[in-house]
Amino acid sequence: MTDHSHVSDLRWDRWLAGELSPDDTTKTLAHAESCVACGARMREITAGRDTFLLRPLEVSFTRSRPVRRARSTAFAGAAAIAVAVVVAIIVRRSPSPRDEGEGALKARAHVASESSERFKGNGPNLLLAAGRAPDLVPVSTGDVVYPGDSLQAAYTSDRDGFGAVLALDGGGTANSYVPARGDLTVGLPAGVDRSFPESTVLDRVVGTERVVILWCQTAQPIAPLLGELRATGDVVAPAGCHVRRVVLEKRLDIVQDDQDNMGPPREAP
Amino acid sequence: MGLDIEAMYRMYGHSVLRRARQILANDDEAGEVLQEIFAGLIARPGQFDGRSAPSTFLYAVTTHACLARLRDRKNRLRLIDEQVRPWTTDVDRRSADTAALIRAELAQMPEDEARAVVYYHLDGMTHAEIAEMLGCSRRHVGNLLERSERRISERKEAS
Numbered sequence: 501m502t503d504h505s506h507v508s509d510l511r512w513d514r515w516l517a518g519e520l521s522p523d524d525t526t527k528t529l530a531h532a533e534s535c536v537a538c539g540a541r542m543r544e545i546t547a548g549r550d551t552f553l554l555r556p557l558e559v560s561f562t563r564s565r566p567v568r569r570a571r572s573t574a575f576a577g578a579a580a581i582a583v584a585v586v587v588a589i590i591v592r593r594s595p596s597p598r599d600e601g602e603g604a605l606k607a608r609a610h611v612a613s614e615s616s617e618r619f620k621g622n623g624p625n626l627l628l629a630a631g632r633a634p635d636l637v638p639v640s641t642g643d644v645v646y647p648g649d650s651l652q653a654a655y656t657s658d659r660d661g662f663g664a665v666l667a668l669d670g671g672g673t674a675n676s677y678v679p680a681r682g683d684l685t686v687g688l689p690a691g692v693d694r695s696f697p698e699s700t701v702l703d704r705v706v707g708t709e710r711v712v713i714l715w716c717q718t719a720q721p722i723a724p725l726l727g728e729l730r731a732t733g734d735v736v737a738p739a740g741c742h743v744r745r746v747v748l749e750k751r752l753d754i755v756q757d758d759q760d761n762m763g764p765p766r767e768a769p
Numbered sequence: 770m771g772l773d774i775e776a777m778y779r780m781y782g783h784s785v786l787r788r789a790r791q792i793l794a795n796d797d798e799a800g801e802v803l804q805e806i807f808a809g810l811i812a813r814p815g816q817f818d819g820r821s822a823p824s825t826f827l828y829a830v831t832t833h834a835c836l837a838r839l840r841d842r843k844n845r846l847r848l849i850d851e852q853v854r855p856w857t858t859d860v861d862r863r864s865a866d867t868a869a870l871i872r873a874e875l876a877q878m879p880e881d882e883a884r885a886v887v888y889y890h891l892d893g894m895t896h897a898e899i900a901e902m903l904g905c906s907r908r909h910v911g912n913l914l915e916r917s918e919r920r921i922s923e924r925k926e927a928s
Contacts, residue, residue, distance in 0.1 A: 506893055507893075508892055508893040508894040508895065508898055509784075509787075509788075509891075509892045509893055509894075510824065510825075510828060510888075510892055510894055510898055510902075511898075513781070513784040513824050513828075514822065514824050516780075516784075517780050517781060517822075517823065517824055519822050519823075519824055545787070548783050548787050549783040549784075551783075552782055552783035552786060553779065553783070679779075681773060681775055681776055682773075682775060682776040682779045682780075683776060683779070683780060684779055684780070
């Protein structure tokens with residue numbers, strides 16, 4: 501029968517969900533350090549949680565989703581086929597005349613990228629694309645984007661992981677683009693040229709847009725990362741994580757805005 | 770503020786799925802229970818009133834949903850007749866034989882006794898934790914578990 505001097509599964513679930521008080525957390529983790537069975541059970545339940553986050557969603561949440569938001573997200577949890585199409589467009593398409601006309605791709609050489617540790621084999625390759633959906637092109641530091649453009653991160657990795665796309669906009673607001681909702685990084689199954697499961701439509705706040713793409717070996721809470729981005733303007737890669745930073749310049753697009761007939765007078769791009 | 774069921778799914782879905790697998794010993798059915806619970810929350814978010822922690826609420830509804838399935842006659846016969854696998858892994862403290870016996874008995878137990886058995890034998894909860902889950906005294910939990918022990922012992926002897 502069960503030995504009830506051990507930590508219960510309920511307690512481990514509460515710990516993972518952040519429901520335990522700091523005191524209870526300390527006691528529980530101290531017990532797990534001295535008890536082989538509980539340490540193993542903690543790792544087993546944590547691994548189960550991590551594996552679950554890599555699964556495609558089994559429940560449709562569309563009913564509770566607002567129709568449109570300023571930073572709307574195209575939720576693609578169950579749309580693996582659509583995701584593959586988006587990535588194919590990102591990879592194959594040449595930059596548009598508008599992008600070239602802006603000199604948007606001129607500063608491609610400088611891309612800040614960092615790993616918190618050496619990965620065995622190749623680390624993940626992280627990519628950011630932007631443009632009018634569905635025609636997105638890869639972007640890097642120095643490129644120009646416009647309100648209404650979609651941002652989509654993609655990756656290539658030979659192992660399962662977890663990721664997020666965070667951004668600090670010109671107004672100093674830190675946002676989580678992926679996940680748009682939820683407290684944890686999203687599951688990213690191993691694969692080549694795969695999209696992050698959500699894209700973001702840029703709002704009308706212009707200025708420097710610092711985008712941080714994060715890939716981690718284990719799930720990470722989002723709140724501390726957002727706090728760090730807000731406070732320092734950057735995110736240092738946590739242990740087991742790889743970070744790519746892309747600094748974009750968001751400008752008002754006079755042509756598109758005239759077509760849309762929206763908003764106040766714009767400045768020339 | 771509305772209930773963010775998607776965030777709840779990401780945070781607690783693994784726990785619902787793990788426990789449903791352990792109780793039902795069937796991956797497909799466990800997936801159905803996961804779907805059923807969160808689809809139910811989307812349709813009727815008011816069922817979680819926020820007075821308990823989400824984990825406590827989801828433990829209760831998962832246990833209830835699984836026991837309801839076990840009570841299904843066809844399912845019960847399948848569980849009794851089939852060779853069932855161990856609850857979890859080699860780090861688990863529970864005996865596979867006992868687990869199979871308990872699982873077969875669950876379908877025939879009164880609701881509160883079955884829930885207490887699941888929490889005690891499957892989740893490894895203490896009497897105090899079970900009392901909190903069931904909203905009763907620890908003494909009552911002890912009585913429920915004693916009754917279940919007798920059932921399980923009788924079944925062991927019979928088999």
